Amino acid sequence: MTKLLIRLFVKKSDSAADPRVRETYGRLAGLVGIACNLLLGCLKFLLGAFTGSIAIQADGVNNLADMGGNLVTLIGFRMAGKPADNEHPYGHARVEYIAALIISFLVLLVGFELGKESVLKIISPEPVAFTPAAMAALVLSILVKLWLGRFTAEIGRRIHSTTMRAATADSMADVISTGAILLCALLAYFKGWNLDGYMGVLVAGFVLYSGLGILRDTISPLLGEAPSPEMIGELCENLLAYEGICGLHDIMVHNYGPGRIIASAHAEVWADADIVAIHEVIDRAEREVGEKMGILLTIHLDPVETDDDLTSMVRENLAEAIAAVDPRLRFHDFRMVSGEKQTNLIFDIVVPPGTDVAAASRYKSAIREAMKQVDPSYACVIDVDVDYCGVR
Numbered sequence: 001m002t003k004l005l006i007r008l009f010v011k012k013s014d015s016a017a018d019p020r021v022r023e024t025y026g027r028l029a030g031l032v033g034i035a036c037n038l039l040l041g042c043l044k045f046l047l048g049a050f051t052g053s054i055a056i057q058a059d060g061v062n063n064l065a066d067m068g069g070n071l072v073t074l075i076g077f078r079m080a081g082k083p084a085d086n087e088h089p090y091g092h093a094r095v096e097y098i099a100a101l102i103i104s105f106l107v108l109l110v111g112f113e114l115g116k117e118s119v120l121k122i123i124s125p126e127p128v129a130f131t132p133a134a135m136a137a138l139v140l141s142i143l144v145k146l147w148l149g150r151f152t153a154e155i156g157r158r159i160h161s162t163t164m165r166a167a168t169a170d171s172m173a174d175v176i177s178t179g180a181i182l183l184c185a186l187l188a189y190f191k192g193w194n195l196d197g198y199m200g201v202l203v204a205g206f207v208l209y210s211g212l213g214i215l216r217d218t219i220s221p222l223l224g225e226a227p228s229p230e231m232i233g234e235l236c237e238n239l240l241a242y243e244g245i246c247g248l249h250d251i252m253v254h255n256y257g258p259g260r261i262i263a264s265a266h267a268e269v270w271a272d273a274d275i276v277a278i279h280e281v282i283d284r285a286e287r288e289v290g291e292k293m294g295i296l297l298t299i300h301l302d303p304v305e306t307d308d309d310l311t312s313m314v315r316e317n318l319a320e321a322i323a324a325v326d327p328r329l330r331f332h333d334f335r336m337v338s339g340e341k342q343t344n345l346i347f348d349i350v351v352p353p354g355t356d357v358a359a360a361s362r363y364k365s366a367i368r369e370a371m372k373q374v375d376p377s378y379a380c381v382i383d384v385d386v387d388y389c390g391v392r
Contacts, residue, residue: 002151005032016159019081019093026077026096029155029164033070036148037063040141047134053196056134059141059174059181062207065110066170069103073163076100080257093257100166100218107170107211111204118200125194135189138182145174162221166214173210177203227253231293232389235263238289239299244269244281246304249332249350251389253295261295268332271303302333311336314378318345321370325363328352330387345371346381353386360384
């Protein structure tokens with residue numbers, strides 16, 4: 001069914017990186033979600049009113065709130081597909097994250113209201129008249145939500161969407177909550193146990209847990225999360241495959257929303273390389289790797305000296321000294337400048353994220369002292385970089 005809907009309504013479905021195709025995927029998911037949740041919400045609300053079950057009514061309201069989330073999805077993908085303009089030169093793709101954030105707040109609101117009504121039901125219990133028809137409707141709801149969860153998960157996998165992941169998590173929470181209500185109905189029908197209010201509290205807990213999970217997953221990219229190790233590994237592997245690039249550092253990745261990734265890197269090249277030829281290699285790497293990975297890539301060229309025996313020896317001494325200070329530290333952009341009374345060792349050290357100024361100062365002092373032990377004439381001139389991507 002999922003593949004049939006995609007084939008019927010999404011043209012060029014394999015081109016998920018295309019903003020128009022992505023918007024079409026989002027529109028399809030939103031419309032299908034609205035149809036499913038509207039049907040289930042109305043059905044449960046009527047059954048809840050007929051049987052007197054607060055849990056079924058609340059689950060129906062939850063479906064109607066999910067429909068509001070589907071509307072947010074529709075609007076979010078529509079706005080995210082807008083082209084860049086003067087005010088937003090990197091496009092509007094982050095609107096998807098805002099849409100997921102709104103969905104999480106809707107889910108939390110439903111969970112809170114459901115919990116409040118359920119507690120009142122425990123305090124003042126009322127008889128509940130569950131029927132086989134009501135239980136059959138709950139089974140139908142579980143099956144529909146299972147399919148809807150798989151549907152949004154498949155679309156989320158194809159377009160790498162945080163909003164779709166939020167919708168999938170919401171559907172799975174609905175499956176759990178409706179399953180709990182079905183269990184409550186079975187116990188009431190066969191044993192005469194009225195657990196409606198208690199089950200409503202349990203369902204509210206699942207809904208709140210789901211909403212908090214969606215909120216956490218959505219806030220992270222909005223705050224600016226680190227790129228995945230897989231993405232950085234792929235980028236390094238692709239760039240190091242070009243002849244003349246012997247190392248990488250200072251990789252930075254900025255995510256402006258799905259399909260809007262901007263990255264930069266410093267590529268180390270041999271100091272004696274032909275500048276025109278290596279510049280052509282760098283230009284080709286920017287273009288080809290950027291197109292392959294779907295990112296806007298900028299590469300800075302850094303020459304490194306490798307043929308000089310003294311430089312190589314001091315570089316090895318420095319590497320040992322830095323590893324002794326803290327194995328997590330790395331260095332790059334190393335060069336030596338000799339004078340009459342001292343030799344300047346100029347380089348950058350890369351420190352872990354969260355390293356404060358005082359800790360960085362201690363690192364620099366310890367490295368300077370270690371190199372003085374190697375040769376008293378060595379004076380270290382150190383700049384500090386932060387490890388944003390975990391490149392080793």
